[in-house]
Amino acid sequence: MDFASIMAAEISKKRKPEPTSKSPAEPAPKKYMKRSEIEAQRRREYEEEQKRLEKERREKAERKRQEEEEERSRREATKAKQRQLAEEKRRRKEEETQQLGKEGPLAKEGLDSSDEANSSEAMTEAEAIEKLRSMGEPACLFAETHPQKVRRLKRLLAALEIKNREATPPLSEEEMVLSPGDILDDKDKVYRQLAAWFALVLSEWEITLESRSSALKDSFQGKAAANSMIQAKTYMVPLFRHFKQRDLHEDIYTKVCEIVVEAQARRYVRANDVYLRLSIGNAAWPIGVTMVGIHERSAREKLHEKGLAAHIMSDEVTRKFLQSIKRCLSFCQTRWPPEDPLQLMG
Template structure:
């Protein structure tokens, strides 16, 4: 076969392929692919995925908003139901109270005015008298939305006699603060004033001692703890000062506190601590595992096991706190006014 025949056969083969491609319109697959085409295809795939994710997030957010709206509507409905029940309960309670007051008044032969009678307009004379009483008390004659019965009730509240509070005892000197044993039972009013003045003096001296410390000492951890102990003791002793003012300290606590103060004034701090322990622990010594250390009297140890003697400090949180504050005052007193006998120093 010569070259001319080979060339003719190749031309015929190429011609047949071109005719077949023209009839089918199918592009011939590329042998090589551009990098830009790969990057473009990857970018289109990424954008399609991001669009799907955005659509999914938007759908989740929409469902969440719908759920929150449903929950809010349910809460509002529950709130309205609760308010409605409260209002119904209040109306029933007011109705029962009105019926009870009417029954009591009927039993006593008193006829109570109805709500319409209470709220009907006053006569000109009654109105003048009511306005004069309000002006005398330097109060507004009428308040917006106030009915006649409400005005009368407000006037009754203003004219009601208020209990006169007992004045706090005047300041005492150090000599006048010394408590005598006989005054504890014979002149309790004087002793209450002495107790209030002595504890107030101790807290004042305690505050001065803390303020006189150097700045570097006050900033230390120990210095901050000392200040916190003072502030806590001062706060917890406020109920005790109210008892002093009202003169209503518990009968079992009052004589013990007097003993503690008298021993502290004599600078017998160990004995004062013994009285504090007998007052604060009581029958609670064995159940909580407190030892007998610090209670030196045999009779005191025996009294711990007597029946019918409850510990005040374990039954009342307020009493426990101000008794603990009294103990802290004793600890300060032995540093501010040290005893002549070193054995009287508490551990």
């Protein structure tokens, strides 16, 4: 064997075999890439990412729109249910009022004999018969006793009073203005004026909130303002009940009248001062307004010396409707602004 054949055999051993499984259509991976190719690949990745984000935004907006529609439908269903309940309550009240004069003498057989005696001791049988005849009712029903006759007369009088109150025409804005002389002399008139004025303030407050833009209504501040109005309206239900029954506490009655007189005159700072004296006492209130010169113990002693009561802390119901009166004052100074800027509350 010559040298050439030996070298050829050795060279063939050193050579690597060609890959047989590799497809000829597959391009070989590039070891180096052009800058334009890198930029094109980056642009493709960026566009795919933007498409994915846009799809997620559309899906999120669609979900939000569906949730808002569901929430709106729930609110409408709740309002419709509340209107239906109010209508049923009003209808039941009318039926009860109509039944008051139609009930027989044995409608309340379960009453004790002592209760019957107490109800009839203040009125004689002749007086009861005379009042029943004056109202166009029978003087005596079959097997009716004197206490039952008195109870029937009281039910008729109560039904007549409710009918007269409902038939009373609403007050105009001029008739709502309180006169300081009527506060103690004509309480029935003042109670009607108080109820009408606070009802006017609440209705104006609700109209003002409804007239806002949709964006402001859906904002956090807009929802908080609407919740504050609804809460104040709920808290003032016991106050309107006191107005209707004419049984508001004397101290609270006079102070509420003073607040309304000052608010109607657009002197809101004075009205706020009356509210503070009513809510946390006549002697102790400057402590809550960061004033100096009054010690806590001294203020407490002065408060109890005069027999004054901090009504806002006496019970939860009173505290809530007094707080709602303060919110009504805050709305009034924006709805009916004062002529003097110094009368704006802080």
